[in-house]
Amino acid sequence: MLYAYVQNWVKKMLEACESKWDIVKNFVPSWFASVMGTGILAISSIMYSSYLPILNDVAVVLFYFNVLMFFAFIIPWTLRWIMYPKNAFADLKHPILSSFYPTVAVAMLVLGSDFINIGHSMFIGKIFWGIGAIGMAIFSIVIPFYMFKSDHIKLDHVNPGWYIPPVGLIVIPIAGSLIMPHLSGIWYELTVLVNYFGWGAGFFLYLALLAIVIYRFILHNPLPSTLAPTIWINLGPIGAGVIALLNLVNNSSFIPIKEPFYVFSFLFWGFGLWWAVMAIIMTIYYIKNLKLPYGMPWWAFIFPLGAYVASTHLIYGIFHYNIIDYIGFGLYWLLFGLWAITLIKTAIATYHGYPFKGH
Template identity: 80%
Template sequence: MLEACESKWDIVKNFIPSWFAAVMGTGILAISSWMYSVYIPVLKYVAVGLFYLNIIMFFAFLIPWTLRWILFPKDALADLEHPVLSSFYPTVAVAMLVLASDFIIIGHNIDIAKYFWAFGAVGMLLFNLIVPYYMFKSDSIKLDHVNPGWYIPPVGLLVVPIAGSLIIPHLTGIWHELAVFINYYGWGSGFFLYLALLAIVIYRFILHHPLPSALAPTIWINLGPIGAGIIALINLVNHSPFISVKEPFYIFSLLFWGFGVWWALMAIIMTIHYVKKLKLPYGMPWWAFIFPLGAYVASSHMVYGIFQYSIIDYIGFALYWLLFGLWAITFIKTAIATYHGYPFKGH
């Protein structure tokens, strides 16, 4: 019905870049469901259903996203220069990278995965220069603008090697070398950018007023670089023949995973605080609950696969059900809001 829209073009004009976070979240839930189907076989069918749903969502979102740049370039550019919204622009590229992983793990189609990964990787490399460029040259960014959404660009870089490292063995010659370069460039630049931004965001948390309620779900985004970083590192190590001693990288993954446990607990505590003491109104930032938690859930299963400590997988499996519940609630609320046209009323 989209009854809250003044015209059908409001959908295009006000199509904010964060919509692709829904594709990211649905894609990682599909992968996590596939992983944990070892305990509950029916989850494999859930994974397949989510996989196909995710493909439909991606192309459905891609149409208004593209049309916005053609028909309303000033609005699209304004978001790219916005100190908060700009960080969500890379989600379109991350969505492609997540779909590449979906096609490899669930769809068993390396050929299609290559295309999604290639376009996603190129998009990620571009956005991770464009978004910081606008921030660096801006003279209007304030401490109020600092939020965990700033992690999204480095998260995208860390996602590059997740599917990319699985594609490396299927490439030869210069394409093989280029893929290796892009994967290691992605992890290296993404990880150290994340560390730099982590310090800035923690500074804001401690020495500035709390995040506005609308951005409260972004607290969970910190699990994104942790989970994605772990998965990417393990995949890179396992698919890089020149790394003969893998154990130090595995141990670092376990240490990084431990930090994720702390952040997951803190995110839960802070979310409860907002629900009880402040407020947590629905909005597109609710998708910030999903991909970061999903990446951490998937990383938990991979870390368990290396060290075989059941407690790790128990934690991951428990968080999987929290992930599924949050995804279901967010998906339903987004569908209802979209039906009534609320996300397209402008921002």
């Protein structure tokens, strides 16, 4: 029965497109943001299952669903580079769309964490992490390079999505630091190098880009309504940065004194709480005054908030202040609600073929 439903859904989606190849031709890079978001929701569900044990089962279902989504998306993503390379390269050089290309690499890094923490497969986790780390390193150079040499970049193009290409590096140590204790010799040394490169480069590039983004927020026009959800991306580097730093510190035997890093993580988390409140206020403002039409950027709500929710639970685990975990659990339900709404809207839009009609 389920198979028949899915088959009918796919048939209707194809009928909505002018050609079945429209799905490949117009397959925008941001699709993998849904894999990122679903993956971090699964991990957050495991963390907060202490409050509600059924969340363990929810996490497992989300994990398998996420794996299916990844492989369903990687096929048209790959075919697009083969069949429509001009379209793929045009997006790679676009001042806004290019920022979402690294989501495929970040999705693999998140899946690496999912396989380690939920699937209990260090081997598969290593594979996803390794490919994701290589991809993220490449995107972190290629996309900023095109931006640096471009003479078409304007202040209108600046948005928090710009964090993804370089700052996505900060996600590398989340799973990478869990892998370190399982390696030795040159592979251990290489993994340590990649992890610390990822966090160091990602964090300081975040600080640089943060100044540019805030400059745009204050001294330029508000973001277009279609890009309004990207305001939440500010939470991504903070939440992922806290998780990655804590994982690195706890899995690095050469760091004997860990408390200063814990305190810095707490401070960094505090900055995220300010951003969470601001993102909620700005979203309400857009809904009431400027509207908030559905689009693929809606997935920008999910991973950043999910990373912050997960980081909140880790901060609680160190300092044991119950109010911190209560905040995290409250934000978890906001995360779950936003994920469910976005997933439903994406499914409806896909059913009618809207994401594949060009951009």
